[in-house]
Amino acid sequence: MPDQWYRRIDQRDEGRRRLSRLTRWTAAAGVALSSIFGVALAQHDRAAAAPTDPTQDQITNETGDDGGAPPTTPSSGRGKVIQPPAQPPAPAHTRGHVNSGGS
């Protein structure tokens, strides 16, 4: 009975050690993979960043390639939307004053 009891305790301790080793390896692998993906994504972004829809946070918080760039601070008062006309163009059945076309 005591032998069985000690053997079970040894088995339990061995199981805990294995679980502990597995946890440490998993954590280390997670850190390593995160670093690798982080570096890869950063390099891709620097080389050829696709122009997604950047938010104002990106505009104002990004430090720029030189690390000391001033943030973009639009001051024209145009807002961020394309302003529609006060009224749509009206049809006209007469000669025009000027042409609008490709240039």
Place this chain on the structure above:
Amino acid sequence: MHQATFPALGTTAVLLVTEASALAAAEHLLRAELDALDRACSRFQADSEVRRLPAGRPAWVSPLLHDALEAALWTAEATGGLVDPTVGEAVARLGYDRDFAEVAPDGPRVPAGMPAPGWWRVRLAGDQVVVPDGVLLDLGASAKAFAADRAAAKIAGECGGGVLVSLGGDLAVAGETPDGGWLVIVGDDHTRTDPGDPVVAIASGGLATSSVIRRSWRRGGRTLHHIVDPRTGDVPEPVWRTVCVAAGSCLAANAASTAALVLGREAPVWLRGRRLPARLADMNGHVSVVAGWPEEAVVAAR
């Protein structure tokens, strides 16, 4: 109506004023504005201010270049990056690397495009700008429209009366509106009128037309043009040949018309969602109108 026409910015400038006595002063103002803009913003003049900006470090800019840069960045942000001033390298790679009159009409295949670096990398604050190393700015997609708005407002303010400024067919109006409005013939090419081209009247704001018909050339058997999709660095899929948009300003109209060419099939929904009246002619000349643009009795295929 009193008119002056002269070449400027690689295209044609047209000035209309309602008061005859204002024409000479108005033309003088417009010429001065456009000369200053060319010196500040030209991609093709080695000594232009934008070409002399240092790479990767802050630089002071003139008020004019500051405002032109701000207009370009606004255009990019307002279109969700569909019209981006950092496409300069991509445009040059496609072959448009000098004044258009000097671009060879045909040539060998060009390398595959790369996405534009992204407008948000250009830092503009106060009277300083930082253009990151490797970013080549092309203000061509917004500079003419910006200049039309600016010149029209300035001329109306200083000379009075009503003013229309058209730069290569991108036009802004300011001041008094003539009876019946400003009458604009809309077509593929601002230098000519084709039979069936509609005429519309506008009272304020601006109107712009973007087209892939003019300023086109061929490389490796492909037809290329000056409208580049920043997401690919290449010309967009040919869906529309000409898009004309009316908006609260010429800059806004031009942003939308250029974005529509880049968007292709999604353009009508995009324009309608922004309540931007527009006329879209597809590659076969079939016309669609959205958001209150006048319907056309005859939809001609040319």
